Amino acid sequence: MRPIGSVHEIPPGEGRTFAVDGQMIAVFRLRDGSLRATQAVCPHKGGPLADGQIDLKQVLCPLHLNAWDLTTGCSLSGQPDLAVYPVHLDHDTILLGDPT
Amino acid sequence: MRQRLVVIGNGMAGARTVEEILARGGDFAITMFGDEPYGNYNRIMLSNVLAGVEDESGIFLNDLSWYADNNITLHTGTRIERIDRFAKRVYAEDGTETPYDKLIIATGSRAFVPPIPGLHRPGRGYHQGVFAFRTLDDTRAMIRYAKEHERAVVIGGGLLGLEAARGLQNHLPHVTLIHAAGHLMNAQLNEVAGGMLKDSVEKRLGIEVVVNGRTTEILGKHAVTGVKLDDGRVIGCDVVVVAAGIRANAEMAAASGLVVERGIVVDDRMRAQDEDDIYAVGECAQHRGETYGLVAPLWDQAKVLADHITGVNPYAEYHGSQVATKLKVAGVDVASMGLREPERDDDESLTFTEPRKGIYKNVIIRDGRLVGATMVGDVTKVAFLMQAFDRGLALPEERAELMFDLGGPAGEVKVEDMPDDEQVCNCNGVSKGAICATVQSGCRTVSGVMDKTRAGKGCGTCKSVVQRIVEWAAGGEAEEDPAASWYVPGIPMPKPELMNAIRLHGLKSVSAVFAKLGGEEDAKSKMGLASLLKMMWGGDYVDERDARFINDRVHANIQRDGTFSVVPQMKGGVTTPAQLRRIAEVAEKHDVPMVKLTGGQRIDLLGIPKEKLPQVWADLDMPSGWAYGKSFRTVKTCVGSDFCRFGVGDSTALGIALEERYQGIEGPGKMKLAVTGCPRNCAEAYVKDLGVVAIDGGKWEIYVGGAAGAHIRKGDLLATVDSADEVVVLTGRFLQYYRENANWLERTYAFVPRVGIDRIREIVVDDSEGIAGALDAAMDASVTTYRDPWKDREQPATPGQFRTSLPLTVLPQVPVRA
Helix, strand or coil: CEEEEEHHHCCCCCEEEEEECCEEEEEEECCCCCEEEEECECCCCCCEHHHCEECCCEEECCCCCCEEECCCCCECCCCCCCCEECEEEECCEEEECCCC | CCEEEEEECCCHHHHHHHHHHHHCCCCEEEEEECCCCCCEECHHHHHHHHHCCCCHHHHEEECHHHHHHCCEEEECCCCEEEEECCCCEEEECCCCEEECCEEEECCCEEECCCCCCCCEECCCEECCCEEECCCHHHHHHHHHHHHCCCEEEEECCCHHHHHHHHHHCCCCCEEEEECCCCCCCCCCCCHHHHHHHHHHHHHHHCCEEECCCCEEEEECCCCCCEEEECCCCEEECCEEEECCCEEECCHHHHHCCCCECCCEEECCCCEECCCCCEEECHHHEEECCECCCCHHHHHHHHHHHHHHHHCCCCCCCCCCCCCEEEEEECCEEEEEEECCCCCCCCCEEEEEEEHHHCEEEEEEEECCEEEEEEEECCCCCHHHHHHHHHHCCCCCCCHHHHCCCCCCCHHHCCHHHCCCCCEEECCCCEEHHHHHHHHHCCCCCHHHHHHHHCCCCCCCCCHHHHHHHHHHHCCCCCCCCHHHHCCECCECCCHHHHHHHHHHHCCCCHHHHHHHHHCCCCHHHHHHHHHHHHHHHHHHCCCCHHHCCHHHHHCCEECCCCCEEECECCHHHCCCHHHHHHHHHHHHHCCCCEEEECCCCCEEEEEECHHHHHHHHHHHCCCECCCCCCEEEEEEECCCCCCCCCCCCCHHHHHHHHHHHHCCCECCCCEEEEEECCCCCCCCHHHCCEEEEEECCCEEEEEECCEECCCEECCEEEEEECCHHHHHHHHHHHHHHHHHHCCCCCCHHHHHHHHCHHHHHHHHCCCCCCCHHHHHHHHHHHHHCCCCHHHCCCCCCCCCCCCCCCCCCCCCCCCCCC
């Protein structure tokens, strides 16, 4: 687990992209306060997932509204699955682990 | 202690109602009594058993394990003789008694057997060789007997009689159908359609049909030898099947003191009259004077009953069913709904007959709505007609389209003829085969299939084809999707109900709506709710940025590579050299990869990275053109009277005035307008959400509901007015009515025909509802609180509002055009 930024960089209910070791990671701050982290680029047509809308379960890519489960990375609309990363909050610091 | 629920009747009504109760989490100790010695079977399929196309085992709906799995105590072969409403107990004929807290009577109906001499033998029940057609036992006995005999007479030319006659043909060579009325299926069909059906049944199936034939006697002492009609004719036969209709099994209920007329009288919650704890459902029930003998009303009743008894929705009400049926009657397609014949002088009735093919079609229209339809021999349009009938949809101007597929766009191809690999959704590349596979995997709602495959989720033009493929692939078992009427998928309410609830509870933020009405947050619903709340509450709306789509978070339209397009406002498409110079300078300064003229007469700067947006806005110093929102977009204009030698009205001035006033107003869908200076229509006003056309004499025509994108539609004339000021007022009022009443993402080209232009004109122009003032005031409030979003560029609204989401990608990816 390594620190990648402050939770205050992400408004509640939104996502932001972080560059970690040459990887692009989208980190989402759910409205229940918890975090989720996925690959930042949509596997369908390369859309920026951090710009997508989320709820407690899914993220919608802003380009074609494909949906993925934020926790498992499984596609909900017939696309390849997303890589997901363990992510934790230490006080205000976002800690990211290796992909599961 | 759990409440005890007793269900009398283990037929389709009883079992379906219990299923609905279980589906709602109803917590009861359930006991069911069935008169027949079996589990629950599909009575409708008995015709197929008789015809030999279905095995007996294939018609059972719930086998015994279902009862066990759901902890239901089932007593088969047990008839209930009496209810004690005061002691709350039911008594079976075997002497046992069972207490209840809630009781459901679902005793169904039995065959009606007219009092014909010779039908019964004293003390022995039916004459040997005489059968009713109602139960599995009836069917078994009939098949056994018919196999050893030669000639059958079926009494009754309704649906059941026809099915019986057709089925009997598989077991013996000669079948005659005797019907007392003047034509077959007289409850559903008019005389001509009934005659057409008779021809088909006689010529194609070889069943002899006698109409106006009243049977007066069954002949034969030991075995049946024939039937005698009232005109003296004798028809020889050795089997008689009586299918002369059904009667509700309500005697036990009547004897127990319940109110019974033709059935057990129930209220809108399916409760027996004056009883709080006794319900009746299905063919034994009489609701608002009607008893039903078909399954569709039964499903509706079961849902209401279950909603009420479980308390899931104590206000659920059953308001009766409009009976629409589509059947294969004895091998002939028949569909009927509503009226059989026109009733009033001004009812429109259209009829098509093609006797050679046995085709008859009739539709009856009243006040522009379908009130009746009959189809024999060709039922290709029936799915559309049933929808139009059920929902009161507006009908096509070209009435013949109600009966025939009149060429036209790809939407009209027959889905069964399409090859599996044919691409149906051209936006998302989904084939017919992919849709069918999804249906076969168990997804049987149109919206479910659309979600899974993304078919129909692009421009939306293929939705009707997708719907037809789903219906076809599901073999007529496509499930009604309750969510189809909801404003957004995450809140189970249509728009008017949702708006009432929002007002009632004072819900001013999207999260508050979910918390109060939806239970769980839903990403797919946020944008629609944000739009609605902003429209309803204006300045009091609590704006949660995550409820906005990315375009609305950064006031620009996201492109395929994650960059954005910037379109400054250019009112009425009129610009100046200074403006053009500034745009050119900005484009050069920021290396804008593409500068493009839009269809809405503006200039689009494409390929702007998100983090550069505030700087680009600052350098432009022009207002936002809102080319990214579900909002008022542009007003396209022609040159108008200042320069054009044909112009009869100053279209540019009016276009600018409209855009000035209604800029950036958000709604359920995009609003694209145009004003054109003469009927030559250079600004394409006929195909805009709202288009204004100057006509000679200083007048203006206002068209609404036009489109020229994925859908092409000429707008409907809303009004012709005398001044530009009136155009401005009516535009605002129409747009406000659209904002308040259209479904999310429902463009005006769908909204206007759904509501009907006449209705819209009554409300918007004639003020028949007295709400014109309120509409104007609401629009005025939105206009006065408008603030150009591009002005808010100094401070990000949220941390990282303009931070790039693709930090390692070299942008732009779209090639620069020299």
